[in-house]
Structure formats: C-alpha cells, structure tokens
Amino acid sequence: QVQLVQSGAEVKKPGASVKVSCKASGYTLTGYYMHWVRQAPGQGLEWMGWINPNTGDTNYPQKFQGRVTMTRDTSISTAYMELSRLRSDDTAVYFCAKGEVVASGYFDSWGQGTLVTVSS
Amino acid sequence: SYEMTQPPSVSVSPGETASITCSGDKLGDKYAFWYQQKPGQSPVLVIYQDAKRPSGIPERFSGSNSGNTATLTISGTPPMDEADYYCQAWDSNTAVFGGGTKLTVL
Numbered sequence: 553q554v555q556l557v558q559s560g561a562e563v564k565k566p567g568a569s570v571k572v573s574c575k576a577s578g579y580t581l582t583g584y585y586m587h588w589v590r591q592a593p594g595q596g597l598e599w600m601g602w603i604n605p606n607t608g609d610t611n612y613p614q615k616f617q618g619r620v621t622m623t624r625d626t627s628i629s630t631a632y633m634e635l636s637r638l639r640s641d642d643t644a645v646y647f648c649a650k651g652e653v654v655a656s657g658y659f660d661s662w663g664q665g666t667l668v669t670v671s672s
Numbered sequence: 673s674y675e676m677t678q679p680p681s682v683s684v685s686p687g688e689t690a691s692i693t694c695s696g697d698k699l700g701d702k703y704a705f706w707y708q709q710k711p712g713q714s715p716v717l718v719i720y721q722d723a724k725r726p727s728g729i730p731e732r733f734s735g736s737n738s739g740n741t742a743t744l745t746i747s748g749t750p751p752m753d754e755a756d757y758y759c760q761a762w763d764s765n766t767a768v769f770g771g772g773t774k775l776t777v778l
Contacts (some may be wrong), residue, residue: 587767589715597707597715597758599767613766647714656762658705660726662714 554578556648556663563669569636572666574648581629582606585651587659588622588633590644600646602655603631611655638670674763676770683776690746692773694759697740704742705760706735708753709772715758719744751777 559573574586588600601612603622610622621634631648646666649659676696684690694704704722707715717726719735722742732747742761746753754777759770 596772597769658720
C-alpha cells in the first residue's frame with residue numbers, strides 16, 4: 553500500500569532554513585506528482601507547491617517563490633521540501649501528499665506530517 | 673487570487689444528513705475535491721472530481737458542484753464522521769483550499 557513517511561519534528565530559529573523529507577513506498581515515486589501542504593496551529597490547509605519527481609520540474613505559488621525549494625532523490629524514493637528565511641509564522645505542520653499523473657489533480661495519500669517550530 | 677468560502681461550522685444529529693458547502697467564483701467550471709481531517713491526523717481524500725469516491729470511502733459520502741457552489745453531503749451521519757472538512761480546487765495552476773468546516777455530530 554502507498555505510504556509516505558516524513559522526517560521528524562524540527563525547531564529552528566528565525567532566519568534559518570529547514571529541510572523536510574518524505575520517503576515514498578508502495579508506488580513509483582516518479583510516476584506521480586508530489587505536493588507539499590502546510591497547516592499552522594489551529595488553522596486550515598495551505599498548498600506550497602509541487603514537484604514532478606520524474607523531471608524535477610517544480611511549481612510554487614507566488615507566496616513561497618524565492619523561499620521554498622522542492623527536490624527529490626529517485627534512488628531512494630524520497631522527496632524534499634526546504635524552506636528558507638524562516639519566520640515565526642512558518643510554524644506549522646508540513647505534509648507531503650501524493651498527487652496524480654497530472655499536476656492539477658487530487659492528493660490521495662498524505663504523510664504523517666512534520667511539525668516545524670520557529671522560535672528564538 | 674482565487675478564494676473559496678466554507679461555513680466555519682455545521683452541526684448534525686447522528687443518522688441525519690449533513691451538507692457542507694464551498695463557494696467560489698464559477699467553481700462549477702472547475703473540479704472540486706474534498707478532504708476529511710480528524711484531530712491530530714493527516715487529511716484523507718473523500719471526494720474527487722466533484723462527485724467521485726476513492727476506494728474505501730463509504731457510500732454515504734457524496735458530492736456535487738454547479739454554478740458557484742460545491743457541496744459535500746454525508747447521509748446517515750455517524751459520530752465517527754465528526755471532523756474538519758476542506759474543499760479544494762485548482763485555479764491558474766495553483767491549488768486553493770477553502771477555510772474548512774468543523775462538522776459536529778451531536
């Protein structure tokens with residue numbers, strides 16, 4: 553069965569960067585888009601972008617352009633999301649979510665989430 | 673930027689039908705997706721492409737989308753369906769989520 557296992561919780565200082573990993577199993581990473589979604593404490597879901605694991609192409613919404621970088625290592629079926637210049641309002645749970653074979657589709661499997669806390 | 677509006681909360685009695693709406697400009701021209709999220713858990717896809725149910729999702733979950741409103745309907749709502757529900761659509765290659773609706777079953 554499809555499983556996405558994310559790296560553990562992180563505590564970072566403002567201005568630092570964080571890199572979250574998402575290891576995929578039960579399917580071929582390169583066959584489906586991978587998305588990242590975050591959720592601030594007590595708040596709703598916010599999409600951060602996608603990566604095409606086959607080509608490495610990425611798409612980020614304007615809000616995150618210049619601060620987020622999505623990459624992948626196909627040899628270990630793992631996707632990564634790095635967010636730089638962290639601020640306190642970046643404190644959130646970050647999820648990876650498996651997409652479809654097309655970019656603009658649904659998210660049918662989600663990782664368990666990684667809590668990133670930004671605090672001085 | 674595109675926005676979708678959901679009611680913050682909906683209440684339903686056990687066994688009754690719950691309807692959760694999601695409004696956005698010409699939303700009916702796009703596909704709507706719905707996710708269920710229980711406290712401390714990751715979201716789960718319950719409806720895709722307006723009205724389709726993924727494998728393993730009970731038949732009591734159904735969806736529709738027309739005009740400016742998409743609707744998630746839960747028939748015969750059991751207490752286990754108490755959760756937050758989020759609608760989602762795509763606009764200009766950007767995924768947009770509604771603000772979420774807390775469904776209370778009491």
